[in-house]
Amino acid sequence: MIKRFMPTYQTLKPLGRTHLLNDTLWMAWSGSGAAFTFFGKSCAITMAGDSTSYAAGEKDNQARIAIEVNDQRVVDALMDAPEKTFPIFSSDTAQEVSVRIIKLSESAMSTCAIKWITVDTDGRIQPAAPKAHRIEIVGDSITCGYGTDDLDPEHHFVTGTEDVTKSYSYKTTQALDVDYSIVSLSGYGIISGYTATAEEKVHQILPEYYEKLGFSYASYLGMKPQETAWNFQSKPELIIINLGTNDDSYCLDHHDRQLDYQQNYTVFLKTVRSHNPAAKILCVLGMMGDRLYPFVEVAAADYTAQTGDTNIACMPFPVQLAEDGYAADWHPSIVTHDKATERLVAYVKQLMGW
Numbered sequence: 001m002i003k004r005f006m007p008t009y010q011t012l013k014p015l016g017r018t019h020l021l022n023d024t025l026w027m028a029w030s031g032s033g034a035a036f037t038f039f040g041k042s043c044a045i046t047m048a049g050d051s052t053s054y055a056a057g058e059k060d061n062q063a064r065i066a067i068e069v070n071d072q073r074v075v076d077a078l079m080d081a082p083e084k085t086f087p088i089f090s091s092d093t094a095q096e097v098s099v100r101i102i103k104l105s106e107s108a109m110s111t112c113a114i115k116w117i118t119v120d121t122d123g124r125i126q127p128a129a130p131k132a133h134r135i136e137i138v139g140d141s142i143t144c145g146y147g148t149d150d151l152d153p154e155h156h157f158v159t160g161t162e163d164v165t166k167s168y169s170y171k172t173t174q175a176l177d178v179d180y181s182i183v184s185l186s187g188y189g190i191i192s193g194y195t196a197t198a199e200e201k202v203h204q205i206l207p208e209y210y211e212k213l214g215f216s217y218a219s220y221l222g223m224k225p226q227e228t229a230w231n232f233q234s235k236p237e238l239i240i241i242n243l244g245t246n247d248d249s250y251c252l253d254h255h256d257r258q259l260d261y262q263q264n265y266t267v268f269l270k271t272v273r274s275h276n277p278a279a280k281i282l283c284v285l286g287m288m289g290d291r292l293y294p295f296v297e298v299a300a301a302d303y304t305a306q307t308g309d310t311n312i313a314c315m316p317f318p319v320q321l322a323e324d325g326y327a328a329d330w331h332p333s334i335v336t337h338d339k340a341t342e343r344l345v346a347y348v349k350q351l352m353g354w
Contacts, residue, residue, distance in 0.1 A: 001120065001121065001122060002118060002119075002120050003118070003119055003120075003121060003124075004116050004117070004118050005116060005117045005118075005119065005124070005125050006023055006116055007020075007023075007024060007025035007034065007113075007114040007115070007116065007117065008020065008025075009127070010127070011036060011117070011124070011125050011126070011127065012025065012034035012035065012036045012114070012125075012127055013034060013035045013036065013127035013128040013129075013130065014032075014033075014034055015031065015032055015033040015034055015035060015100070015101075015102065015179075015180070016029055016030075016031050016032035016033065016180060016181045016182055017029050017032055017181055017183070017213055017214065017230055018032055018033070018034065019213050019225075019228055021113070021220070021221060021223065022221055023115075024048055024113040024114060024115050024221075025113055025114040026111060026112075026113045026213070026220060026225070027063075027101075027103045027111060027112055027113060027114070028103075028107035028111040028213050028214025028215075028216060028225040029103070029106070029107050029181070029182055029183055029184070029213075029214045030103065030104070030105065030106045030107070030143070030144045030145065030162075030164040030167075030169075030170075030182045030184055031102060031103065031164045031165075031169070031170055031173075031180065031181075031182040032102075032103045032182075032214075033065075033100065033101040033102040033103055033114075034100075034101050034114060035098070035099065035100045035101070035127070035128035036098075036099055036117070036125045036126060036127055036128055037096065037097065037098045037099070037125065037126050037127075037128055038096075038097055038099075038119050038121050038123070038124070038125040038126065039094055039095070039096050039097070039121060039122075039123055040094050040095075040097070040119050040120050040121030040122070040123070041090070041091050041092070041093065041094050041095075041120040041121070042087070042089055042090045042091070042119065042120040043069075043087075043088050043089040043097065043099065043117065043118065043119045043120075044085050044086060044087045044088060044117070044118045045067055045075075045085070045086045045088055045099075045101060045114065045117055045118075046083065046084070046085045046086075046114075046115040046116050046117070046118070047065065047079060047083070047084050047085075047086065047101075047112055047113065047114060047115060048079075048082065048083055048112060048113040048114075048115045048220070049062065049063065049079035049080070049081060049082050049083070049084070049110075049112055050063065050079075050110055050111045050112060050113075050216070050218045050219060050220035051218045051219045051220070052079075052109065052110040052218045053079045053080060053081055053082050053110075053112075054081070054082050058110075058218075059078070059080065060157075060158040060159065060160070061109040061110050061158075061159055061217075061218070062078040062079050062080050062109075062110055062159055062160075063078065063079040063103060063105055063109075063110040063111060063112040063159065064076070064077070064078050064079075064103075064104040064105040064159045064160060064162065064163070065077060065078075065079065065101065065102065065103055065104060065112060066101075066102045066104050066163075066165065067086060067088050067099065067100070067101050067102075068099070068100040068101075068102070069088050069089050069097060069098070069099055070097060070098055071098070071100075074088050074089075075088060076104075078159065078160060079110070079112045083115065085118075094121070094122075098128065100128070101114060102164075102165060103164075104145070104162065104163045104164055104165065105144075105159035105162045105163075105164075106141075106144040106146075106159075106162060106164075106184065106185060106186055107185070107214035107215055107216050107225060108185050108186060108215055108216055108217060109159050109216070109217065109218065110159065110216065110218045111214065111216050111218060111220050111225055112220075113220060130179060131177060131178050131179040132177070132178070133176065133177075133178040133179070133237055133238075133352075133354060134178055134179040134180065134181075134234065134235070134236045134237055135172075135173060135176070135178050135179075135180055135181075135236050135237065135238040135239070135240065135348075136180065136181040136182070136183065136236040136238070136239045136240070136276075136279075137169045137172070137173075137180065137181075137182050137183070137184070137239075137240045137242070138183045138184065138206065138210065138239065138240065138241045138242065138243065138272075139169065139182075139183075139184040139240075139241070139242035139243060140184055140185060140186060140187065140188050140189065140206070140242070140243060140245055140246055141184070141185075141186035141187060141245075141246075141331060142167065142168070142242065142245065142287050142288060142331065142332055143164075143167060143168075143169045143182060143184035143242055144162060144164055144167065144169075144182075144184045144185070144186055145162055145163045145164040145165070145166050145167030145169070145170070145337075146162055146186050146327065146328065146329070146331045147161050147162060147327035147328025147329060147331045148161070148162065148163050148166040148167060148327050148331075148333075148334055148337070149161040149162070149163055149166070149327075150327055150328040151325060151326070151327060151333065152328065153326035153327065153328065153329065153330045153331075155328040155329070156328060156329055157186065157328060157329065161327075161328060164182060166334050166337060167337050168287075168332075168337045168338075168340035168341045168344060169182055169184070169240075169242075170182070171337060171338070171341040172240075172341050172344050172345055172348070175341060175345045176345060176348060176349075176354060179234075180236075181234065181236065183206070183209075183210060184206075185204075185206055185209065185215060187201075187204050187246055188204045188205060188206040188243075188246060189201075189204065189205065189206065189243055189244065189245070189246035189247035189250075189261075190205070190206070190207065190243050190244065190247050190261055190264050190265050190268060191205065191247055191250070191251075191257075191260055191261050191264050192204065192205075192246065192247050192249075192250035192251075193205070193246050194245075194246040194249050195246075195249050195250050196249070198249070198250060198252060199250070200250050201246075201250070204246070206243060207264075207267075207268045207271060209226055210268075210271060210272070211229060211230055211232075211271075211275070212225060212226045212227075212228060212229060212230055213225040213226070213228040213229075213230055214226065232275040232276070235276060235278065235279070236276060236279050237278075237279055237280065237352065238279060238280045238281075238282060238348065238351075238352055239272055239276055239279045239280070239281050239282070240282045240283075240284060240344070240348075241268075241269075241272070241281065241282070241283050241284070242284045242285060242287075242317075243265075243268075243285070244261065244265075244285045244292040244293070244295075244296060245285070245287070245288045245289060247261045247292060248289055248291050248292050251291075251292060253291075258292065258295050259295075261292060261295055261299075262295040262296075262298050262299045262302070263299070263302075265283075265295070265296060265299035266299045266300075266302045266303045266306070269281060269283075269299065269300070269303045269312070270303065270307070273307070273309060278311075279311070280311050280312070280313065280351065280352065281300075281311065281312045281313070282312075282313050282314070282315060282347075282348070282351065283296050283297075283299070283300050283312070283313070283314045283315070284314070284315045284316070284317055284344070285316065285317065286316045286317035286318060286319055287317045287318075287319065287320055287332050287336065287340055288319070288320060288330075288331070288332065289319060290316060290317070290319055293316050296314055297314050300312050300313075300314050313351055315343075315344070315347050317340055317343065317344075318339070318340075318343070320332050320333070320336040321336070324336045324339070
């Protein structure tokens, strides 16, 4: 029997931060999406695009999505139309099927939504089972998986070559077998976004959007994700913060700027803690340069001194190596992401006892 299911939290397990809007499940941040299971013969997913899906000249900014069936990617597509239906499974006999819908590209350029799910089944679809643990990862382009599908460092950003599932962030969640939330924006920092002129980019500050569904230049149903506050009902046990690479382009070797970064990092730690009172916080940095890492350690120490909260740790990443290759705009290659994943997973297992 062909049935249509609307995307609710009774039918789908959310992946990352999602929001129900006009009977659709809105996805903004990298890695956001949904997972479900069913017993049946066929399945199709109908997705909605945002303003980039129909505006001229936006093909490099359209949301990139993946759909996995039984852990195999069967769809990898850009949302280049306001509505697209993806047939993802068909069988002559009913089978147990698991489905995962993942937004591969970041929120700044575009968002998308799940409109409905059509299944040939005698039953219902069910949310995927929750994992034993949950983590959140906060970061920048490295965390987004910027350019992972483009191995020419002279090339620049397009959503079609960004795949969060190939980044250290998503790979860490899969290696640890945890539920996750990823909050990341390319070019954003603690006090400044990336700058090639050493001029402060004060409008590219990730802490400004940490408490939001996302940030995007595009709109969906007349809304932007930064207009929707995040409810923080899903409580991670661990929060990993990887911010400073873009700040370094502004700070350089200016000690006053480095101290400003350090002090504002401590302020951000207090914001994160205010919404996550029990989580361990892990501060990391270094894949594209480690000049600011000592200031991360001091920021964490200052936070503890000011609050008495010792539930925090720091870990440096090794700087990427030329022999491991580069992705677009000299971002980490998949080899570098894999090395970072291995290091981070080992550290988290020790830190958390998982």
